[in-house]
Amino acid sequence: MAIVNYIEKHLKTFTVKQHKHLFWEIIYVTEGKGVFTFETGENLPYQKGQIVCIPPNLYHFNSSSSGFKNIHLTLESWNPNVNRPILIQAGGYSKDLYTLMELAYKYFHLSSQQSELLLSLTHSIVACLDFLINAPPISKISQTIQEAIINNYTDCDFSLDSVYASIPYSKEYVRKIFIKEHGMSPLTYLMEKRIDCAKQLLLRRNNNDSNYSIKEIAEMCGFSDPLYFSRYFKKITGVAPKEYKLTILENNKISSP
Secondary structure, eight states: OOEEEEEEEEEEEEEEEEEOOSSEEEEEEEEEEEEEEETTSOEEEEETTOEEEEOTTOOEEEEEEEEEEEEEEEEETOOOSOOSOEEEOOSHHHHHHHHHHHHHHHHHHHSOTTOHHHHHHHHHHHHHHHHHHHSOOOOHHHHHHHHHHHHHTTOTTOOHHHHHHTSSSOHHHHHHHHHHHHSSOHHHHHHHHHHHHHHHHHHHTTSTTOOOOHHHHHHHTTOSOHHHHHHHHHHHHSSOHHHHHHHHHHHHHHHOO
């Protein structure tokens, strides 16, 4: 199990002398820019919002002509599938790691390093790092659309046009980028999220705590018109919403030994 054995912040700093760590060092740059120089001769420029991951036992120093700020930690027993310095670009998903590191910083200094909460945060930090390192790179355009959909797909008043308007490129160009990187249009991605949500609610329907009507389920999944919801749901799944749970139960019964 990975352990955060050290976590600190650099306030405005210009140079960190050459040093190395026994474990992976993870650095989130909160202000400024600079360059890491490694004993191998490699230089790694960085800037605000980026994440630098440095392998164990690799001498390095950090310099900046204008100064930088960061939050940094070392991770014991983390073994990613790379053994070189990693630069993770700034973007929506990297901000999630920053949030986790801030929480880890708080509870590292409030309580024991082995506290249950800190260990849970460490697990989340490792999972986030693994995702950021291994996920296929996507553009800032796709990230913006994807996050907007994830955050708003249950809102009946949510409009993709408002997202398109917030991006300084034509709607068609934005759609093409998203389709290239996700294999589907933003609208299809939005509707898939809504239908997946409906499936989960329908499977819970008629439980003591989840006796929702079809109209309520439609609204909870972002459909303002329950009739349109029912038609679209049947088009995608092949069955009407009222029949969905029974169909799943019957299929599971058939596939059981």
